Amino acid sequence: MAQLQEATIKEVKVQSPRATMYMGMLKRFLQNKLAVVAGFFIVLLIGSALFAPAVAPYDPGAQDYTKIMNSPSAEHWMGTDEIGRDIFSRVIFGARVSLQAGLISVAIALGVGIPVGLIAGYYRGFLDEIIMRITDALLSFPSLVLALALAAVLGAGLENAMIAIGIVLTPNFIRLVRAEVLAHREREYVEAAKASGLRDWRVILVHIFPNTLAPMMVQATLAIASAIISEASLSYLGLGTQPPTPSWGAMLSAGQGYLADAPWIAIAPGIFIFLTVISINLFGDGVRDMLDPKLK
Amino acid sequence: MSSKDQLAVKNLHVGFQNKKSFTKIIDGINFSVKKGETLCIVGESGCGKSLTSLSIMGLLPKTGKVSEGEILFDGQDLTGLNEKQMSKIRGNEISMIFQEPMTSLNPVHKIGWQISESIVLHQKLSKKQAEEKAIDMLKLVGIPSPDKRIHQYPHELSGGMRQRVMIAMALSCNPKLLIADEPTTALDVTIQAQILELMNKLKTELHMSIIMITHDLGVVSEIADKVLVMYAGKVVEYSDVKTLFANPQHPYTQGLIESIPKLNEEQDELPIIKGSVPSPDEMPKGCRFSTRCPYATNACFNEVPPMISGEAGHQVHCWKYTECWEIVEKEGLIDAGMRETAAASQLIGS
Structure with missing residues (x-):
């Protein structure tokens, strides 16, 4: 028993404090089974999107008129669509579009939302007032309607759809960051930071900003999910990805007409949208719990 | 100066x-x-x-x-x-330490990092040197095993520990x-x-x-x-600590000292200072304490009391210790001559 204890103590001593901290964080993450499964699915999805040509059994654009609307089989795992294309291959290639849309539009929203929110919340005053009224105006539109209008103005296409979705998501981030900054700027550690001679920008970036990260992480994962749905919606309505590039939204839209005869055309991309969105949300929750130092 | x-x-x-x-x-x-x-x-x-x-x-x-x-x-x-x-x-x-040790440290940064931040900023040391200095500072304020503590987050420390960390931070430069x-x-x-x-x-x-x-x-x-x-935003008494406790002059200071419970006497009820501080926009014209002072006269309400100095830099702002207090108390009137005599008064017995 005593030997065992000694061994454990030695083991602990070998690790540096930083390594122990990361181990603790990893352990906490692994305890969250749902998040692990979700993370696994996301990794799988990203992997197959990156290596789509190798993973997909067929060319997503290849038409085979001898196999129109075939139901799922060993040859075509998810069946074929109305012009004989392999749906599984199209779903794999469609993942590229969806993931890209989710990540890039959220990156746009974060890139604009974080600095604007930090400045509005920290300096308050007239500038804050103007920024907040603009975000109010943007938030007063239903988000899909606004995305639709922006995409229509910018022109159809994936890039423009991502920009439009990014703009629609931005006000949420501005509001969230600003609210967090407002809560933190009155705390004593911010005053203490100022009292130790730090300049404003350093107080904002080093002391306030990291404290806003946890809620932002959750909001960002939610936003990725909703960006994927928005992109699918825009593609469904013909303003996102243009044919023949496969996209989940466009596939869903195309499959709608054959719902009675060949439901798998719409069901396959639908299931993938659902799984991706829910996985990202669960994964985001797991990451938040992992990062919170108080949950050790 | x-x-x-x-x-x-x-x-x-x-x-x-x-x-x-x-x-x-x-x-x-x-x-x-x-x-x-x-x-x-x-x-x-x-x-x-x-x-x-x-x-x-x-x-x-x-x-x-x-x-x-x-x-x-x-x-x-x-x-x-x-x-x-x-x-x-x-x-x-000039450094400052704050009232609430629980919230004066940033929850997302390790304490070693927080201490070394201002060392790096002001003393232009490298991160490594600053960390060593942080360890020295923690040792100075009596925190055990400081080399381990610098890797901890504020929530892992108790209130007293955190206040020590705050002091270490404030003294680091x-x-x-x-x-x-x-x-x-x-x-x-x-x-x-x-x-x-x-x-x-x-x-x-x-x-x-x-x-x-x-x-x-x-x-x-x-x-x-x-x-x-x-x-209420004014100095009422300024003195060294021994004189203040042995011989408090201003009625407000006397009130404060009296309202401390004493261990060697039996007290049923603590003396209090009646009333409350007037709000900044309705300050009395004269002495600001006059609304609560047991000795207040007309002069106190209407005229700002002069500063009266005593031995060893003891200063009191109160009419009660001016040479014309007896007249002021009776007549309650002030003329220019009396103001001069009052200002020239010396605090006796302090």
């Missing part, structure tokens, strides 16, 4: 500016702190103690403004400095002046005593001046060399 003064505050007026008007909170206070001396600023909530310290740090809220007077630090007037010059002094030559805004209020008494003892020890070791803001006269008796009693 004598050459030994670390800080001299002269005729300081501070208030808040809103769109229409300027509300004065601090009305012409004077004091000085010598090198290696501890000054306690005492007074009840809202009397301008914290505002005084924030004015010295140049950290007044946006609407706050120093409208008059000067704050001389090493002979340099801090009120005239811009933000950039001020941030070189803050944390480096060897400041000439430390401002402590009620540093022990949030701690329990045993920890309180430890922290006060630590501050006393560090003061002599590092030869710095301390301004301690408190409303606890027990703390004052432990740590102060000099005491400044404030009431």
